Amino acid sequence: MRLHRNLVFTVIDSLDSVFNEKEYADKVVQKALKKDPRWGARDRKFVAETFYEIVRWKRLYNEIAGTKDHYSRENLWKIFAVWAVLRGIDLPDWKYFGETPIRRIKGKFDELQSNRAIAQSIPDWMDELCLKELGEKKWTAELKAQNIPAAAILRTNTLRGTKKQLQDLLAKDDIITKPIKGYSCALELDERKNVFVTPAFKSGLFEMQDASSQLVAEFLEVEPGMRVVDTCAGAGGKTLHIAALMENKGSIIATDIYGGKLVELKKRAKRAGAFNITTKKIESTKTIKKLYNTADRVLIDAPCSGLGVLKRNPDSKWKLQPEFIDNIKDIQRDILSRYTKIAKVGGKVVYATCSILPSENQEQVARFLGLNPNFKLVKDKKILASESGYDGFYMALLERIE
Numbered sequence: 574m575r576l577h578r579n580l581v582f583t584v585i586d587s588l589d590s591v592f593n594e595k596e597y598a599d600k601v602v603q604k605a606l607k608k609d610p611r612w613g614a615r616d617r618k619f620v621a622e623t624f625y626e627i628v629r630w631k632r633l634y635n636e637i638a639g640t641k642d643h644y645s646r647e648n649l650w651k652i653f654a655v656w657a658v659l660r661g662i663d664l665p666d667w668k669y670f671g672e673t674p675i676r677r678i679k680g681k682f683d684e685l686q687s688n689r690a691i692a693q694s695i696p697d698w699m700d701e702l703c704l705k706e707l708g709e710k711k712w713t714a715e716l717k718a719q720n721i722p723a724a725a726i727l728r729t730n731t732l733r734g735t736k737k738q739l740q741d742l743l744a745k746d747d748i749i750t751k752p753i754k755g756y757s758c759a760l761e762l763d764e765r766k767n768v769f770v771t772p773a774f775k776s777g778l779f780e781m782q783d784a785s786s787q788l789v790a791e792f793l794e795v796e797p798g799m800r801v802v803d804t805c806a807g808a809g810g811k812t813l814h815i816a817a818l819m820e821n822k823g824s825i826i827a828t829d830i831y832g833g834k835l836v837e838l839k840k841r842a843k844r845a846g847a848f849n850i851t852t853k854k855i856e857s858t859k860t861i862k863k864l865y866n867t868a869d870r871v872l873i874d875a876p877c878s879g880l881g882v883l884k885r886n887p888d889s890k891w892k893l894q895p896e897f898i899d900n901i902k903d904i905q906r907d908i909l910s911r912y913t914k915i916a917k918v919g920g921k922v923v924y925a926t927c928s929i930l931p932s933e934n935q936e937q938v939a940r941f942l943g944l945n946p947n948f949k950l951v952k953d954k955k956i957l958a959s960e961s962g963y964d965g966f967y968m969a970l971l972e973r974i975e
């Protein structure tokens with residue numbers, strides 16, 4: 574592979590924005606890819622993939638490069654050189670690579686393999702926390718799996734067409750996909766492409782949604798005609814899926830504390846042809862209280878640490894803080910105790926997170942059930958990336974019996 578100067582500079586600039594300006598990786602990459610309209614698919618792929626790889630392996634590369642967690646431009650070039658050497662890419666004779674110690678880089682890489690947190694590029698506190706909660710065997714496997722980039726998966730919008738129709742339409746744009754066994758609406762992309770410019774996307778035939786995430790709405794056991802409340806709806810990834818499962822019949826109320834996300838949800842719903850959704854911003858505890866005892870189904874897609882989706886959000890490894898996780902667990906407890914009351918007697922609730930920590934998942938549910946004997950656990954599902962190949966998730970189906 575030959576390195577092209579303007580592409581490498583874009584990667585360095587993007588790393589600078591994430592490591593020093595604390596911007597979000599997905600936003601940075603979106604901006605970077607718009608930089609030069611002449612770039613072809615291969616150039617864009619190089620920028621996005623190299624950037625994400627270096628974000629993912631930041632700790633390991635920093636140790637090898639000896640840059641001591643300082644991300645000056647000079648150090649970013651050293652880190653980039655580590656990435657290139659470890660990939661077996663010949664470094665061009667640019668001034669930035671003048672003194673790259675190729676043999677030392679390879680030696681240091683081998684030497685660091687005995688330290689799991691460094692070798693797998695994760696903060697010590699996160700490694701310790703996950704080790705404590707999951708145990709050595711599960712966590713070692715999970716950590717490796719979370720370092721493999723996430724596959725690009727689509728969810729067919731069955732309000733607009735079938736999976737086969739979508740697959741055929743995308744193929745006309747040279748986008749090759751394959752169905753995934755056990756996931757009724759999912760299509761996995763052969764290689765990452767900008768699917769958002771396709772006519773299929775513009776006419777609402779699909780949404781991008783990880784395979785594990787696609788199991789959540791199905792877990793809620795909705796039926797056409799029901800009254801459903803999606804309490805932490807965000808921009809509506811799962812709300813749209815619920816609408817499709819309900820064939821647009823019945824009603825969905827989508828709530829969130831951020832109005833901006835609900836505005837985005839409405840736009841997506843329009844594109845998807847989902848007409849049975851109303852949005853409600855949560856202004857105070859009253860918004861939720863007014864909904865008590867009204868719903869056949871309630872989805873609580875709770876805010877969480879996101880420790881199940883490091884595959885797709887590697888920058889969270891560097892942004893997350895232990896205090897944030899403690900705080901989010903309090904919020905989960907509060908949400909569980911109040912939002913479950915939205916279900917009618919006989920109604921069902923799904924509590925879901927994209928975390929793999931039992932303390933955010935089954936332990937929260939067990940605590941809730943201990944305090945609320947009017948609910949019972951119907952079933953739950955713990956998904957690890959190391960077992961499924963897709964995002965780590967948890968979902969529990971509860972029934973209100975009194």
Ligand SMILES: C[S@@+](CC[C@H](N)C(=O)[O-])C[C@H]1O[C@@H](n2cnc3c(N)ncnc32)[C@H](O)[C@@H]1O
Nearest residue numbers: 804805806807808809810811829830874875876
């Ligand atoms: C995991 S995300 C939801 C993702 C969304 N359901 C989807 O499928 O695209 C959690 C959401 O909870 C929202 N949230 C945070 N605190 C909340 C609260 N107290 N009540 C309701 N929603 C809250 C966040 O704004 C965020 O959109």
